[in-house]
Amino acid sequence: MKKISLVIAMSLSVLAATAQNIRNNPTSNHGNKFEQLGIILNDPNMYRSASGAPGPAYWQQKADYVINVELDDKNQKIMGSETITYTNNSPDPLNYLWLQLDENEHASNAENKSFDESRINPRMPEAMVKSMTEKSAKEYGVNIEKVTDAAGKALPYTINYTMMRVDLPTPLKPGAKFVFKVDWNYNISDRMKEGGRGGYEYFAKDDNYLYTITQWFPRMAVYSDFQGWQHKQFTGRGEFALAFGDYKVNITVPSDHVVGATGTCLNYDKVLSADQLKRWRAAQNETKEPIEIVTKEEMQAALKTKATTKKTWVYEAKNVRDFAFVSSRRLVWDAMKTDGIEGNAPMAMSYYGPEAYGLYRKYSTKVVAHTLRTYSKYTIPYPYPVAISVEAANGMEYPMICFNYGRTEEDGTYSEGTKYGMIGVIIHEVGHNFFPMIVNSDERQWTWMDEGLNTFVQYLTEQEWEPNYPSKRGPAYMITDYMKLPKEQLEPIMTNSENIIGFGPNAYAKPATGLNILRETIMGRELFDFAFKEYSKRWAFKHPTPADFFRTMEDASAVDLDWFWRGWFYDIEPVDISIENVKHFMAEDKDPVRIAKEKEQAYKRELNDISRRRNAEAGMKYAVDADTSLLDFYNKWDRFAVSEKAKAEFEASKSKDAPYHYYEITFKNVGGMVMPLIIEWEYTDGSKELEKISAYIWRKNENQVTKAFAKSKEVKAVRLDPYRETADIDEENNVWPRNTNKTSRFEAFKTSGAIRGASTGGNPMQQAQKK
Template sequence: MGTSFAQQANNPQAKHGNKFEQLGTLISDPNVFRAASGAPGSQYWQQKADYLIDVAIDEEKQLLHGKETITYTNNSPDELSYLWLQLDENEHADNAENKRFETSSMRARMSAKELQNLLPKENGLGVNILKVTDATGRALSYTINYTMMRVELPQKLKPGAKFSFKIDWNYRISNRNEEGGRGGYEYFPADDNYVYTIAQWYPRMAVYSDFQGWQNKQFTGRGEFALAFGDFKVNITVPADHIVGSTGECLNYPSVLTPGQLGRWKEAQQADEPLEVVTLAEVNEKLKTKSTRTKTWQYEAKNVRDFAFVSSRRLVWDAQKVKQGVQGNQPMAMSYYGPEAYPLYRRYSTKAVAHTLRVYSKHTIEYPYPVAISVEAANGMEYPMICFNYGRADADGTYSEATKYGMIGVIIHEVGHNFFPMIVNSDERQWTWMDEGLNTFCQFLAEQAWDKDFPSRRGPAYRITDYMSLPKDELEPIMTNSENINQFGPNAYSKPATALNILRETVMGRELFDYAFKEYAKRWAFKHPTPADFFRTMEDASAVDLDWFWRGWFFGTDAVDISLDNMQQFSLPGSPSAKNAEAKSKFNKELHSLSRQRNIAENMDFLIDSDTSLVDFYNKWDRFAVSPKDQQAYDAFYASLTPQEQAIYRGDYKFYELEFTNKGGLVMPIIVEWTFEDGTQEIDFLPAYIWRKNEERVIKVFAKRKAVKSVLIDPNRETADIDESNNSWPRNQRASRFELFKQNNAARGASAGSNPMKESLKK
């Protein structure tokens, strides 16, 4: 699937017959499991994995202990001899592959931290598998290969059969800020407390699918995961003064919450505004002491592909019911955050969660789960019903505009992952763009619905041009495995999101795109789609042939650079008098010379003026006069024309021939903006198909009733054209400017910037 278009050209020696051919061998063939329409086939199947887990956090030793029972259902037509499970925590182990396959080099000046990172580490991290047995307690043979574990079955698991087995394990919880990765703890020295974001923490089933068998590609930290759907029952034992937020619904709030908290929880279930279930005052009081007892929180989640939770005594918890915008379901939108995030999260987080559910439900499927949670954890990562985000204020409670919009954006993005890939369950290990790209596109829709001036970083076409204009040897197609991508963010997030926005706004139009995109989400909700299923559904539901678009944007590295190289004006002379006037003008031009002009200017005495005997018929003859015969013939011809033909002969229309070249290689629609002499404007839209017979150069004639002053292509910057200097005729000469002094303020929405809120407090 990662093969580049250049290797798949049908007609490599020609300027046509390549970019508009169907995808053919670039995508998998349809079959009984995946239909040619892009829908699940008549015999589509997928596996199921149910979990019963007991997990405990030892806060003193920073250990996580777990016991689980997995019931695996083989819905495939195949007999299975073994099962593959993922052990993601092994990415931190001393022998992890990802600690060895990155390049490194020495420089003339290096920090102590950089040198320390080059030293071999013995950190004792990684999963310790204590026991693997069947349901009766009989030991099962297993093999661990880095982040993958193969469990041998005592007998082949036949189609339709189930197998239950048990695993006991533990691991040392890592410091997320030091070791990186998704799960772990963050330590707060000011109050000597921890926030545990426990993610990718239990041995979990890999996907076995119709299109690739076992997905057991190693986890190296980037390509995330592919997981089976199932039902979870999880008992979480933590210090008694901790608050837990988790995937699923809590079954025992009455036994783990105080009476006041339980009352506020019941009140929040009807609230239109976020209501604090655990208050900031309660958190500040709890930080004074630490409980030595434990409590067990009981959670249940149905039809999810994963499970994660947060636990800490330093968590404020607020919640509200999402009563509108999610038909047939009124989920609880909730947030968990520490005191340092209170000024931002109390005001924005839960409302951003609710807003995300409404917008995504409009464009995909109705949100099906009972809760959606945002946790402030100084990072960004997603799991079913819960996600971890950033967004902390300064000590005085102020924050920059960049922090505010960055926080809202990341909350929308991570909550949005509930839809892609937690529900529309693509394989992130293989095709990162199918979750990150589709989700980033929907994030853009939600951001723009939040505030018309929201400073979205990804989505608008012009924001991807710097990346697409890089040298080809620095780029990869979107259809590239995640571990092999150089610039991960632009490739897997920005470019596919931009491509979808261009499809919606420019190529297909909102109505056709929205219907097809929603159809894809409905078809593949709680299933495992591939890129071919997405590509086929978008075409099947819209009747728009998009193979040329997928080829260019997803399988290639060409950029958009359409140049307007020339414009010529043509007009019809019309009546005999008009024709003769044009002929006279041409005749006079032919007589014109510099000598003649200067002779007249000097009042030269011409011989023919002084010797009249030289004057004959031709000196008095008007060669451009219209004869009665010519006029009569024209009048008869004109009367026989249709009104539109008469308008042409009157000279009401002017014809403009535009010449375009495709310098970037990526075929796209041509959008032409005309500015007329009277100051008015109009736009013509040429579909991308105009390039089908010549992918490098096209000429198009336009008829206009007004005289044209100038022409501009892509006036709204909607095609991601990397070079706007060749988009106008006549060429616009842009003056180069210099700054008297360097401006230090960062642009709105940038990752770093000034804090005017703080400055205002000083006045």
């Protein structure tokens, strides 16, 4: 019994060590990395096909909203009332509905305020000390006033942290609708102090607020075919799984506020001045330069007085999964039409305050338009009527609107890092319109399907902005520092968001890098781009899972990628392939003259022994000298003579039998992740040649392989992965002969506590203006 228990324990430890990457043959050097994913992926069914496409019985729920909301600028409070029409398209009767109350993450008893480790250090950030010793002056979290059915009858409900269950009077049958109402309010949190995605930022200089109102209303959770209700609690990191629906939202704010929101405003003629309305109409025909709808001068005038009256902005959005808005009197608003998108000409728009004017006026709206065009090329044509970028010292996305950073110095200058950081975050957040706002993956469960896919297309979009754009994520070599970390600091990409230590590298950079490796190195651009676009088309406005993505990429390309998904997504092993040994062989030179000379030299060496030399020196008299009759043909024969016929035959064969150099190279898989072998040969004549061997070379020995090569020229050096395209973490063992002369360096740096998006670091623009 003890022996059996030990074997079971060892097996379990192997499975735990390899996380979700189940190995068929864990004690062998093969039969693991190239096995199919069938034992890991969910089985295909009528809802999700084996090809990766939605199945013939695929379904998803629908949630439509009519919301009335008022923003209390004096008390920083939201008051709302909503009517939800929920359509049960599933085959299941539902006894209750689950809603998300994400604003409860700010409540004083919120789970996320206590479940992370903390330590007392000699130097403690002031904000951390305050969080331990001080309580917020206001109580945060959603106050549910009432929940009723369409007739006004109270419905029982239960709140569990950030989730609310509404119990139905009778089961909601398949194909039926249920209409109910929720009234609620909450205190808006100071986003700069409390953290989180939505809230307000206060500007003491002009005593005004910028409100970014996000995940602000009770929203339906997703009920799906693959997991039922997705009601995993919101703790601040894993984002949102949401149902598609239609929205009608009436937003009441101070009359001097400017509002930007998801969808189309239906009453610009009521909330804009005559001049602003005229500019808006002109912007709908402008495709080159953004037009300021609300000008800088109008914004500055609004800061001097505060209106006591109110206005209601009416917005409508069709087939979206969420709704967000910005409201403030300290906003410039510009807009222009985006051309170059098949079947659509959406309005690209930006809202920004005085701190961001020098950057956003020049770049933001044009970056929005560039993003829509580029993403549309690689995925699907952008289908919505508008895309908005709001400067809010932030980085967060919602349908048709996102919140970004990028502020200048007071003199209007900015650093290069701030410029490219701003462009990058706008591309990234606008790009989220495609992933996950349209291709609607479950961010709470698989962050990489949202962040990783989006970061990959962000990289493509950045590279199409300018030739030397300093992208931070995408190129393979940029992920190697993360892949080098100790295993206890790593986890597979296929890990739930709350359990990830290195969130940025794991959920953003590593999947984006993997897709770039697939595109550039493994599949090639043509096959990859077709398959990626097919995935986007198949799952637009639907709820895909990782299996749907993996299967579609293979289905549309005819490339078996299971080995790559296993290694890159289900495991933590890095790429580290070493050139262990190089042997050089020469094909035999069959020149008869050369061969005869070599034999003659060898024969003479054999005869040149010490005894013969001393006999000759002593003047020895040999028998054949005394009796010449002993001499015959062989005493006079030239055993090394070459016939003219042999010489002629050799000369005739030289043109087709050129001498070859043969090389035998042993490659060792030090890191564990298999990859193609990309070999650069450098010859003694200075020329170079690139050769690529499929990753399948590792299928029968995943640890070490030997390969023979024939070259017509002598090789001077060999290098693996010369263009750094496989994320190999050790480039020193990629070369032969080894480079033993190396110098290590270190960098000392200072940390910065500046507001996100503020201009930091060197500012050559500012220095140039001072000269």
